Amino acid sequence: MKEFLMLIRGGQEKYNSVSPEGMQKHMEHWQQWMGGLAKEEKLVGGQPLMNEGNTMTEGGNKVTDRPFAEGKELVGGYLLIKANSLDEATEIAKGCPSFEYDCSVEVREIAPMG
């Protein structure tokens, strides 16, 4: 089994116009999906990221008081999953409920020690 990182980007703008019931539904979809992954022992972990942050450039001399990417490009959180191949990880990622809110999901294999 290999490990893969799923970076989930965007969605924030759309969340702001969703009704409480809509959020609840979305939340339930996440629970089901994550629950399924955990059951198959494919879920390693995941964390949400705060919207705030600093970006350092120019040899660390320039600090910008926001993440490098904004809006649709802003990473909202990540998941670590287990899969046999990039194809399988991609299939898993296709089920991610974040697509309900127009997020994009990037799947990357974690480089092994070799």
Added chain:
Amino acid sequence: MESRDHIDTTLNHLFRQESGKMVAVLIKIFGTENIEMAEDVVQDALVSALETWKFRGIPDNPKAWLYRTARNKAIDIIRRKKHSKTIDFSDPERKLLTSEYTLASTMDNFWKEQHIQDDFLGMMYACCHPDISSENQITFILKSLCGFSTKEVARSFLTSEDTISKRLYRTKEYFRKHKIRPRIPFPEDINTKTKVVLSAIYLMFNEGYNATHDDQLIRKDLLSQALWLCKSLLDNERTQLPEVYALMALMLFHTARIDSRISDQGELILLSDQDRNLWNKELIAKGSNYLNQSAFGESLSTYHLEAAIAYQHCTASSYATTNWKEILNYYDLLLTIDNDPIVFLNRSLVILELNGPEEVLKTIQKIKNHKIMSTYYLYHAILGEIHERLMLPNKAVEYYQQAIELTQSKLEQSLLRKKIGRILN
């Protein structure tokens, strides 16, 4: 609808219900002139919850998590607006929010469980101000206290989002202008003010119960919200009035039968043809319980009597063995409280069962000239039924056809067409 105490196993309507309560608390903090500010904070708190919980799972106490988040966001706003005039800090309850020394503790006080409950009910009474039209009352309650989106409210009323936005705007303007202070009424006013709240709840319930909607989901939503609001009144000592118990019983009896009212093909099924095995016995038992609890004090309200009628139907083993005499008795009492022609019309259906079509044709004459009747589909539908039983098929068909033209409900229309079909074949 009863299971909000078991949030840990199922989320139920956590987001909706807590959004209503948080809006009420925040309106108390910011003032009724800042309702949008309160709604924005709640939306923000819910979005934060969603973004965090989806990765980390739902916390052990999701309610407390939401309250804490909303509280912190409210503190941020208070700090930012301390020197602006948006929030009226001269109000004694808010004065202590302006000093950093007392801000956090004052804020915490707003979020105590008992205060949250009181504020929620207080908002309910504020929304049901007699100066606000009943449709604006329900619109506002659904939006702010039941956490419906404008779109969901629009679907509930079968109207446009634009209309709903206008209604909400008018109500908010009313609050702003009159600086309404939400609170549970004093004991001397509680009876009269609760009447308005109950009628709004019952109207909301009927919006879901009556067959104007094709969409089952919205209908059940409205029923469960009405039950939830009524239950919140029962959960507070100050608002546990006999009428509240009676309305709760009545709504539960109706809800118990909801699944037998519509066939798999989406057609309306009459009481006489309903499969009584589908009736929810648990809800009927709960309703009976509330009905027993409603029997205190001196007031015998229309809800008591309507619930008593519904109880008779719910506990009859078949249509034929229904205790029509007892039901007639309750209808007569209802008419002494409120001489409502529509109650009289429903009473005539009982006469039809008890004394037959000739007799009912005589009694129904009494309301013949009432102006509501000429445009009321049920009046024509009942006249159709009477004439059908009198073996006057042509007249019956004529009445049924008039009834079809007078109702908006597709379900009612198709039921009436079926009756016509039955006569013509």
